[in-house]
Amino acid sequence: MSVLIAGAGIAGLTLGLSLHQAGVPFRIFEAVSELRPLGVGINLQPHAARELFELGLEAELDQVGLRTEEVAYFSAQGQLIWAEPRGMLAGYRWPQYSVHRGGLQMALRDALIARCGPDAIRTGAAVTGWQETSGGVRITLTNRKTGAALGHADGAVLIACDGINSTIRAQLHPDEGPAQWGGTMMWRGTTVGPRFRTGRTVSMTGTKQVKFVAYPIADIGEHSLINWIADIHMDDAYEWRQQDWNRQGRLEDFLPRFADWSFDWLDIPAVIRGAEAIYEYPMVDRDPLPRWTFGPVTLLGDAAHAMYPIGSNGASQGILDARVLARALRDKGPNANALEAYEEERRPPVNALVLANRGDGPDKILDIVASRAPDGFDDIDTVMSLEERETFAAGYKSIAGMDIEALNTRPSILGGA
Numbered sequence: 001m002s003v004l005i006a007g008a009g010i011a012g013l014t015l016g017l018s019l020h021q022a023g024v025p026f027r028i029f030e031a032v033s034e035l036r037p038l039g040v041g042i043n044l045q046p047h048a049a050r051e052l053f054e055l056g057l058e059a060e061l062d063q064v065g066l067r068t069e070e071v072a073y074f075s076a077q078g079q080l081i082w083a084e085p086r087g088m089l090a091g092y093r094w095p096q097y098s099v100h101r102g103g104l105q106m107a108l109r110d111a112l113i114a115r116c117g118p119d120a121i122r123t124g125a126a127v128t129g130w131q132e133t134s135g136g137v138r139i140t141l142t143n144r145k146t147g148a149a150l151g152h153a154d155g156a157v158l159i160a161c162d163g164i165n166s167t168i169r170a171q172l173h174p175d176e177g178p179a180q181w182g183g184t185m186m187w188r189g190t191t192v193g194p195r196f197r198t199g200r201t202v203s204m205t206g207t208k209q210v211k212f213v214a215y216p217i218a219d220i221g222e223h224s225l226i227n228w229i230a231d232i233h234m235d236d237a238y239e240w241r242q243q244d245w246n247r248q249g250r251l252e253d254f255l256p257r258f259a260d261w262s263f264d265w266l267d268i269p270a271v272i273r274g275a276e277a278i279y280e281y282p283m284v285d286r287d288p289l290p291r292w293t294f295g296p297v298t299l300l301g302d303a304a305h306a307m308y309p310i311g312s313n314g315a316s317q318g319i320l321d322a323r324v325l326a327r328a329l330r331d332k333g334p335n336a337n338a339l340e341a342y343e344e345e346r347r348p349p350v351n352a353l354v355l356a357n358r359g360d361g362p363d364k365i366l367d368i369v370a371s372r373a374p375d376g377f378d379d380i381d382t383v384m385s386l387e388e389r390e391t392f393a394a395g396y397k398s399i400a401g402m403d404i405e406a407l408n409t410r411p412s413i414l415g416g417a
């Protein structure tokens with residue numbers, strides 16, 4: 001009996017590829033009728049890149065993304081607070097990648113179809129319910145566009161990889177309600193612009209109130225395709241409408257807040273003005289859950305632990321989930337015991353990360369410096385010592401499982417290349 005997977009996002013596709021590698025039969029059901037390369041940039045941390053390398057996808061990653069070399073934090077006056085090498089330059093055996101989310105999703109889909117055939121993914125089929133059976137689980141499939149019933153499929157277990165608005169999570173935790181908004185709106189876009197700093201730098205500028213994140217996701221001749229996110233904390237009266245990754249944003253709603261952020265290392269207003277398209281999305285997450293697994297059904301990826309996109313860990317954690325679950329299903333068979341073992345290993349650390357990101361994760365350094373030197377500084381060492389900055393940067397890494405030595409020396413989760 002197969003493992004049934006709801007959702008062909010980055011998490012569901014990585015789970016499919018991992019189960020194929022582990023020799024466990026599976027089938028993916030995806031709600032949309034055609035997967036398209038939606039979204040803008042995301043980062044894959046070395047712990048996630050390692051897993052994709054062990055799936056034999058190094059060349060594909062190099063095709064859809066750039067190997068990140070540096071992370072740098074700047075005050076709202078554009079002054080450097082902290083910079084550190086990233087990926088292999090930091091000593092990891094695997095790179096960090098800055099990639100286009102949709103490009104990565106398409107690369108995973110293509111690899112899955114090449115390895116398992118086109119029947120591995122059924123599109124236009126949302127999982128809208130399930131019931132336990134003597135053999136495991138029977139799912140109900142529906143065409144979301146037409147509402148047409150598409151019948152059922154039987155499997156041993158059901159893995160909900162259906163994202164932040166997971167139908168399956170809502171049924172397992174009926175009292176939870178919608179995703180929670182903490183007050184920050186994000187305007188996102190991509191712009192062809194200058195190569196700044198290393199040409200492979202992720203920059204964070206400002207404070208929690210008004211922040212600009214920028215990093216290149218592709219080289220375009222002498223230039224970079226810069227992925228950027230403008231965060232603004234709104235007042236309580238602001239209505240954030242719905243969560244739609246494709247909702248168009250308007251320049252006038254946020255550009256004025258960045259009007260004088262033209263620095264010698266990057267002209268932020270020019271980057272914003274140069275965008276091909278701008279999208280608006282509320283920064284939402286969900287409370288950590290006390291339980292993911294209910295008999296033959298469990299949650300994975302954003303369905304299990306949607307978190308703020310701070311510290312660049314959402315997709316990376318979904319990839320780790322997929323690898324740990326595939327190993328459990330291989331070793332214990334496709335049954336509830338495997339799901340419980342997966343949850344025991346993954347839920348506590350990921351829940352801690354959701355909460356750390358709510359506290360602004362590694363970006364908190366921006367607010368600490370701004371509170372001590374609101375108008376900028378001549379010498380950062382007089383505001384926050386090097387030792388304090390180093391300790392701060394190391395703290396989040398240990399919560400996020402990004403300790404260099406620990407990652408480099410720990411055995412592979414599932415084996416592979």
Ligand SMILES: Cc1cc2nc3c(=O)[nH]c(=O)nc-3n(C[C@H](O)[C@H](O)[C@H](O)COP(=O)(O)OP(=O)(O)OC[C@H]3O[C@@H](n4cnc5c(N)ncnc54)[C@H](O)[C@@H]3O)c2cc1C
Nearest residue numbers: 007009010011031039040126127162163245301302314315
């Ligand atoms: C269209 C889109 C654009 C995004 N853009 C960005 C971005 O620009 N920046 C960023 O940081 N994050 C973005 N994200 C979120 C990011 O992809 C995730 O945080 C992360 O990759 C974890 O992925 P996931 O596979 O758990 O969930 P998701 O990427 O959300 O994938 C879930 C998948 O499940 C499908 N699905 C939903 N309900 C059902 C159902 N009932 N049955 C079957 N299938 C179902 C969805 O269509 C989707 O393909 C985006 C997500 C989506 C869906």
